[in-house]
Amino acid sequence: MSDSTDPNDTGGIDTAGGGPPRDPTLRRPDGGTTALEDDRDAELDRGPFQRWVANSISHPERVYRAMFYVAAIFFLVTTLFPFYWLLMVALTPEGQLQDIVVTPNGFNPGAFIEVFEVIPFHVYMFNSFVIALASTVVVLVIASLAGYAFGRLEFPGRTPLMLLVLIISFFPPAAFFIPLNDLFNTSFVFLEPITGDGTLYNTPFALVTPLSAIFMPLAIFILTTFYGQIPDGLEDAARVEGTTRLGALFRVIIPLSAPGVATAGVLTFIAVYNEFFFSFLMTDGQPDNWAPILDGILAYQGQYEVLYNLMAAASILGVIPVAILVVIAQEKIVSGLTAGALKE
């Protein structure tokens, strides 16, 4: 047997000499002398576990692959199973909601229609969608301007200002709630033509304003990084060619930072869409008063009964827009979150 054809060849490290062990400490627990002196013989002496260990050492990639599958399956189960279970609950007819584990107790796809019949759930969805979209637009516009300033301009106090943004982003949203709620319930004459009674409570502004502010710092950080990487020459070229600084931002810098803008936009959209605290408290929960999905789902909870199957069905329906968004944008999000680098 030639060492060079041996799949377990260690490259001649332990087989050098081939004679008696050079050093007693090289003696292996399985009784071999230099463990891989003659692998065929050594394997015969070993139990299955030792064989597996030896195999793993010589082919680590197999172990890594196995670990990958274990981890991936673990995460898939923990994230997808609740969703699956939600579907089972939604499909189970009202009144049989016990002992649901992997199959529904009965089959009632009508729940997905019933959802809209019991309450105007589509209005809640529309409200949420509008609020999330408006917040995203506000965040992207303002964070773009901030990102441009932080990423591309030198000015005194830039770092302290950036730190301030960072610090504010760490404040718990609850800290803002009471003053904001008070403010939004105060009547302002100049708002009367817009909101009727002059307060922002029960209008989309009551959600868009605080939520934009809360999710702004993340977007500013993402966009600062991206805009800072666009070569100065491109902006100079755009300005000489006929744009203002702002024009260069929108015509050159933002298009070239598309992955970053997409990332910031999608993250903001999802965060606002999923937000609980302000969404729950800044409206009175009526669909006509811009109550978001959250209030819709909770509306199936009556005084005498809780329609769990409809809550489950509504939850699934509520996830769909976000799921679609993520599928569409995921490529850009991934490249935006990980890379952030632009060639040139």
Place this chain on the structure above:
Amino acid sequence: MARVRLENVTKRYGDETAVDDISLEVQDGEFVTFVGPSGCGKSTTMETVAGLTQPTAGRVSIGDDDVTDLAPKDRGVAMVFQNIALFPHMDVYENISFGLRLRKYDDEEVRRRVEEAADIVQLEGMLDRMPAEMSGGQQQRVGIARAIVRNPDVFLMDEPLANLDAKLRVHMRTELQRLHRELDATVIYVTHDQAEAMTMSNRIAVLNDGRLQQIGPPLTCYNEPTNLFVAGFIGSPSMNFVEGTLVEGGLETNNFTVALDPSQLPDVGVGDAVTLGIRPEDVHLSSYAESLASPTDRIDARTDVLEPMGDEVFVYLLLSEAATGSMEQDPAASPNQLLMSVTPDTDIEADQDVDVVLDRSKIHLFETATGDALVHGITDLPEREPGTTPTEADS
């Protein structure tokens, strides 16, 4: 087309002065090159013309208009960048037409002018390519087309050829000259490459440490540099400098003395330190002395290293044995060395004792303390009493 005038332009970044009180005027249709080493302020000066940098003090005018406070887009300038700066998300057509589209020209006019510009820079048939699919030379041509398509008053070119390979650079150099002739445009060109500056420009402006050292036609800067910096920067290989002291009847250096009358020199007198400058092509073997109108005395030297360049040979001369250890410095600047250029058919070897002479009509004298030029050519500054032969003279 228009002239460009800078008046006392200064740019400071904190305590750093990038551009220090520069005043100059570029005539209508002129090709002026700003040349100088890295960090000399030439790019910053150009940026003040483009409007990308606001000068700390001073005025910039283009044509008859003071543009100091105008935005870049309103100045009627076009710029070609060192890093080319094509918009990577637009194809060639969109890149070239960017400025026209911003100015709301109608589509037909835009197409006509883009095609015309593409024609001039020989980019026909490539209008739908993306910049990433093109070679460096093609990309820079798109950059130039983007500049000429708007028919600007002034072209600003910031080292446009620096990122191209050597062969392409020479080619583009002639293209730019042709373009300048065809468009009859006012061009300000920035480069650190003095060969580009010498070959392309009507006038060159030599900058160092943010200050304008000299502005003039290339050959004037070459033949009559105003100070040591210009003398050393223009010309390749650079001028030999030998420090010396004025004595009665001549300039005395470590290894040789040049006869002249110090009283004829402006601003300096006997005892002052003066630097002698001589270009390598004006150092000759003494056998060649007869054909010179006004050679200096023989100078003993020893050849050190020969650099055959094909059309000429550079010979490093050691004027004294002590100089052998100074190879790490620029040889031309070393006090005991001279660089000589001779024709390839000259019979000369390394480590050979030779006698050399300098061409007196090509000797430049600079005041060592200030670096300012005193005189170019000392033929008219002979010994105190013409007719008599001083001791150093070679009969």
